[in-house]
Amino acid sequence: MKVLTSEAAQMLKSADDILILTHQSPDGDTLGSGFAMCRALRSLGKRAQVVCSDPIPHKYSYLWQGLEEQQFTPRFVLAVDVADPKLLGAKLSSYADKVDLCIDHHGSNTRYAEHLLLEECAATCEMIYGIICAMDVELDRAMAEDLYTGISTDTGCFRYSNTTIRTHLIAAKLLELGIDAYAINRAMFEIKSPSFFELRKLALDSIETYFDGHCALMYITYQNMQATSAQQEDLDGLTAIPRQMEGVDIGVVLKEKEPGLWKISVRTGEPYSASQLCAKLGGGGHARAAGCSLTGTADQVRDQMLPVLAEALGVSL
DSSP states (O other): OBOOHHHHHHHHHHOOSEEEEOOSSOOHHHHHHHHHHHHHHHHTTOOEEEEOSSOOOGGGGGGGTTOOOOOOOOSEEEEESOSSGGGGOGGGGGGTTOOSEEEEOOTTOOOOSSEEEEOOSSOHHHHHHHHHHHTTOOOOHHHHHHHHHHHHHHTTTTTSTTOOHHHHHHHHHHHTTTOOHHHHHIIIIIOOOHHHHHHHHHHHHTOEEETTTTEEEEEEOHHHHHHHTOOGGGGTTTTTTGGGSTTOSEEEEEEEEETTEEEEEEEEOTTOOHHHHHHTTTOEEOSSEEEEEEESOHHHHHHHHHHHHHHHHTOOO
16 A cells, blocks of 8 residues: 555554565665664664664665674564565565565566655655655764765766756755765765776676667676676676667666576666566666566576567667
8 A cells, every 4th residue: 555755654663673675685775774673763763773684785884883693573564675586685575575565666566565755756765855854853973974874876976867956955954954865975985995906897898789779788697796806896887888878779688697697777768668578578777777687597587688679769679
């Protein structure tokens, strides 16, 4: 059942022992949403804990600074920025049918939770900001840092087309609380490990173009990850590369998380919908950015992708 911001706020104010679920391969928005909400709930005297199936990259460690782990039996389960229970990952799969409230900004949300607060805005952190305000919680600098991180990362440092007036207004409110936006954006977008540069070289060498240059595919294999000692966080910044090529309308990055299991990231320009394209392959997301998962060899995965890409572009394979 869909709910309003005020209703979601009241549900959370009435709950306790709240487990906050984030999605696998965590990004700034799911983590920023989770930890900001955790801080808000704890400020009300409630027990709350954020969990994730995958290890959280070190660069996000400031998001939970000062939050000690709490042990309790969950009585209320909240999912943030999780459009589909499949995205919870193996370790949290047991909660797939136990989510009391989902707060999400993906139009492809599968409506799996008992209650759903859904808005197609730039970042789930925008919604969390509204809920925290509706809960009559006074925002502090730590909450603001968490929320700003989610908004900045999901808008590409305010460069993507999903950025709105509301996005900037909320960011301004967070800046008023004294956060160091420069330090956050440098950590999120500029600082890269030596492994990143090694992985980037291999990824660039793999790029293939199709359909008269309107589509570009880039591969990051499990072997590439092993050879460069790259971590999950080293993939940040690589997803946008194929779409940056002049003339490319649809950019695809095929990332092999483990042998034979690929995470597909799709970025599109207007009028092409990444969400609709990925939905045909069992995934989803936003109009300009979406994803799905496929299995097989690199060639087999490519061959699954190409007919769908051709259909999206309205061309023959």
